Amino acid sequence: MTQVIGNGSIREDAWGKVFGESKYPADFNRPDQIYGVVIRSTQAHARIRSINVDKARLPGVITILTAEDMVYNRHGVLFRDQPVLAEERVRMIGDPVAAIGAESLAAAKQAAALVEIDYEPLPAIFDPEEGMKPSALPLHPELFPDTNILYHLPIRRGNMDEGWTQAEVVVEREYSTQMVDHAFLQPEAVLAYIDERGHVVVQVATQYAHYDRGEIAHALGLKNSKVQVKTTTVGGAFGGREDISLQIIAAMMAWKTMRPVKFENTRNESFYSHSKRHPMKMYYKTGAAKDGRLVALEAKIIGDAGAYTSWSPNILRKAAVHATGPYEIPHVKIDSYAVYTNNPYTGAMRGFGAAQPVVAYESQMDLLAKELGISQVEIRMRNLLKVGSTTATGQVLTESVGAEACLKAVLPYLTGKEGRV
Amino acid sequence: MKKRGVGIGCTWYGTGYGNGFPDVSSAFLEIHDDGSATVLTGAIDVGQGSSTVYAQIVAEELGLKPEDITVVTGDTDVAPDSGTTAATRQTYNTGNAVLRAVRQAKGKLQAYAARTFSCTTPEGIELKDGYIGVKGDPSRRMPLGEMVSTARLQGERFISAESFTAQTTPVNMENGQGAPYWPYAFGCQAAEVEVDTETGIVRVLKIVAAHDVGKAINPTQVEGQIAGGVAQGLGYALLEQVELKEGKIQNPALSSYLIPTALDVPEIESIIIEETESSGPYGAKGLGEPAMLPVVAAVINAIDDAVGVRITSLPATPEKILAALAEKEPERR
Numbered sequence: 001m002t003q004v005i006g007n008g009s010i011r012e013d014a015w016g017k018v019f020g021e022s023k024y025p026a027d028f029n030r031p032d033q034i035y036g037v038v039i040r041s042t043q044a045h046a047r048i049r050s051i052n053v054d055k056a057r058l059p060g061v062i063t064i065l066t067a068e069d070m071v072y073n074r075h076g077v078l079f080r081d082q083p084v085l086a087e088e089r090v091r092m093i094g095d096p097v098a099a100i101g102a103e104s105l106a107a108a109k110q111a112a113a114l115v116e117i118d119y120e121p122l123p124a125i126f127d128p129e130e131g132m133k134p135s136a137l138p139l140h141p142e143l144f145p146d147t148n149i150l151y152h153l154p155i156r157r158g159n160m161d162e163g164w165t166q167a168e169v170v171v172e173r174e175y176s177t178q179m180v181d182h183a184f185l186q187p188e189a190v191l192a193y194i195d196e197r198g199h200v201v202v203q204v205a206t207q208y209a210h211y212d213r214g215e216i217a218h219a220l221g222l223k224n225s226k227v228q229v230k231t232t233t234v235g236g237a238f239g240g241r242e243d244i245s246l247q248i249i250a251a252m253m254a255w256k257t258m259r260p261v262k263f264e265n266t267r268n269e270s271f272y273s274h275s276k277r278h279p280m281k282m283y284y285k286t287g288a289a290k291d292g293r294l295v296a297l298e299a300k301i302i303g304d305a306g307a308y309t310s311w312s313p314n315i316l317r318k319a320a321v322h323a324t325g326p327y328e329i330p331h332v333k334i335d336s337y338a339v340y341t342n343n344p345y346t347g348a349m350r351g352f353g354a355a356q357p358v359v360a361y362e363s364q365m366d367l368l369a370k371e372l373g374i375s376q377v378e379i380r381m382r383n384l385l386k387v388g389s390t391t392a393t394g395q396v397l398t399e400s401v402g403a404e405a406c407l408k409a410v411l412p413y414l415t416g417k418e419g420r421v
Numbered sequence: 422m423k424k425r426g427v428g429i430g431c432t433w434y435g436t437g438y439g440n441g442f443p444d445v446s447s448a449f450l451e452i453h454d455d456g457s458a459t460v461l462t463g464a465i466d467v468g469q470g471s472s473t474v475y476a477q478i479v480a481e482e483l484g485l486k487p488e489d490i491t492v493v494t495g496d497t498d499v500a501p502d503s504g505t506t507a508a509t510r511q512t513y514n515t516g517n518a519v520l521r522a523v524r525q526a527k528g529k530l531q532a533y534a535a536r537t538f539s540c541t542t543p544e545g546i547e548l549k550d551g552y553i554g555v556k557g558d559p560s561r562r563m564p565l566g567e568m569v570s571t572a573r574l575q576g577e578r579f580i581s582a583e584s585f586t587a588q589t590t591p592v593n594m595e596n597g598q599g600a601p602y603w604p605y606a607f608g609c610q611a612a613e614v615e616v617d618t619e620t621g622i623v624r625v626l627k628i629v630a631a632h633d634v635g636k637a638i639n640p641t642q643v644e645g646q647i648a649g650g651v652a653q654g655l656g657y658a659l660l661e662q663v664e665l666k667e668g669k670i671q672n673p674a675l676s677s678y679l680i681p682t683a684l685d686v687p688e689i690e691s692i693i694i695e696e697t698e699s700s701g702p703y704g705a706k707g708l709g710e711p712a713m714l715p716v717v718a719a720v721i722n723a724i725d726d727a728v729g730v731r732i733t734s735l736p737a738t739p740e741k742i743l744a745a746l747a748e749k750e751p752e753r754r
Contacts, residue, residue: 008641155597231495362718402633
């Protein structure tokens with residue numbers, strides 16, 4: 001039998017965390033480092049007429065980076081549709097436009113305030129349902145010439161007419177979920193330098209060091225083997241450290257100046273520096289037979305992708321696949337859409353598209369139970385997936401389906417004193 | 422008036438990158454001359470405890486203690502790519518890569534030991550409590566380190582590199598049919614809440630959380646994941662919202678963007694369900710994301726049970742609850 005597996009071994013990082021010795025990226029410094037500040041777009045959608053940095057060349061300012069300084073100015077987890085520094089257009093408030101490197105943080109901030117960016121505002125889209133209309137201006141014409149719908153997944157199973165015929169009760173509701181931030185406790189920070197081998201070294205808290213390495217190497221025009229990403233202790237991530245934030249800018253600044261470069265976000269900057277959870281609008285119509293069996297589901301899910309693609313196709317796919325909840329439903333019509341807008345871009349966050357539909361499918365279950373006059377537990381027990389069940393995508397679950405066991409495990413707590421938890 | 426209610430939420434979560442994308446993890450391993458070991462993977466421990474899980478897997482296979490194992494992650498100059506710490510995949514995916522790596526090195530060691538001990542099969546060699554020897558023959562055993570260092574003098578090393586790829590197929594873009602994720606994790610949580618009908622404020626009194634993790638490699642960390650998930654889910658259900666005005670964030674500060682504090686987190690009772698997943702390391706599948714899902718529905722359903730209003734838009738703020746109560750009972754206006 002196992003000796004170590006199944007026992008609560010002490011975490012290997014316990015010592016450092018308990019005694020405050022763990023080092024987060026902001027804790028790393030190098031002699032002669034310069035301090036970086038990112039200048040971000042104040043416009044949701046605009047053409048950049050000009051960037052004038054003349055007044056920002058204060059004493060102590062070492063370098064001012066714009067898109068022209070990059071070898072390859074794009075990054076992105078799926079499409080590389082996100083400029084490292086804005087080119088002719090900004091698509092959201094918070095898009096990085098330029099970066100200042102100076103001898104002190106104060107000098108960098110002072111100079112950042114003196115950079116003059118002349119914007120020509122463009123019509124902007126803030127509501128994904130507006131953005132879906134054929135008349136809407138496409139925000140990424142190079143990727144999708146005539147639409148802002150960057151992803152649509154239809155799921156079709158069974159026969160909807162048959163499903164609605166079998167339904168004794170039908171509940172139809174709209175649900176919406178909000179944009180949220182990962183709010184990890186440690187805001188982004190990075191230290192980049194050129195080491196004695198001439199390699200670019202980037203110390204950062206990330207979820208995927210090898211991805212970061214690839215994006216940094218790509219943007220700087222270097223081989224992967226010449227870029228080293230060293231991950232520090234990570235102060236929470238939750239998906240918000242999937243997309244690149246400061247890493248490429250810091251690496252490029254170090255490469256250009258041959259000096260160590262430190263960036264450290266304030267909380268305010270952090271809010272503009274990483275993705276958000278997709279707000280979703282969910283139209284649900286669910287039917288159940290007299291005995292409580294679910295017979296039909298029609299759902300339309302619209303996710304706000306914001307200004308860039310990030311993981312949106314994968315997230316709206318996940319929303320569609322999980323839209324039924326952990327229940328077997330024979331007749332299903334689900335449509336899931338990801339739509340570009342000029343809101344902050346949305347991406348990975350714990351739950352990844354399977355979090356939003358929870359409020360819809362589980363509310364529908366309670367409402368159906370009420371209509372049928374059966375308990376919330378009963379309707380779930382009749383429909384939960386089990387070994388041998390088929391999901392809405394036609395996948396047969398062959399093992400390890402603990403849905404019923406989980407519900408049964410919480411039941412004793414529901415029937416405690418006064419019928420309370 | 423303060424009214425209490427109970428709600429439940431049942432959820433599922435398909436783990437892994439999914440949709441036919443090659444979801445590969447890799448690990449390098451070396452057993453040292455003193456019988457300790459080092460494992461290298463690209464899997465970043467973002468605080469959830471994956472590095473501890475890898476130490477446990479290696480220790481289990483080599484009959485060592487987790488503290489005898491060093492886990493090196495996240496330095497791209499030395500560790501192999503193990504994919505992102507996301508998609509609830511690092512215990513399952515990289516755990517499997519680590520398990521394969523340690524079993525590969527262990528297999529070589531067992532073959533070497535079988536010859537040393539005149540045992541006819543490598544399977545007859547067991548590694549336990551820091552020793553390596555023949556099962557059922559206590560006269561044939563020695564400290565693991567002694568065996569490894571002796572082997573080195575004969576040019577035998579126990580190092581390995583292995584990878585694991587999760588099984589997935591892409592969905593058909595016409596009808597969504599396919600097997601996009603594997604394995605699926607399941608969870609069910611019950612919430613008891615107290616709703617103040619005068620202020621609309623919801624206080625969560627207790628959460629009971631049952632999660633099917635396949636196998637809890639580290640039950641303490643499973644409880645930790647559940648507690649963190651519940652806290653984050655409560656924030657999603659009741660508090661958090663990035664307020665936008667024409668694309669501009671109105672509350673980019675933790676004074677105006679509210680996340681739960683210790684005082685908002687109720688008593689949490691964790692129940693571990695273990696429905697073995699045969700493709701997982703020791704039957705394990707992931708828990709990272711699933712932990713935060715059911716509480717969202719449990720709280721919304723409990724609010725309805727308490728005061729009879731159905732909140733369909735998150736977060737369930739006091740304002741929304743008061744508005745729904747007013748709509749239900751117009752005399753309250």
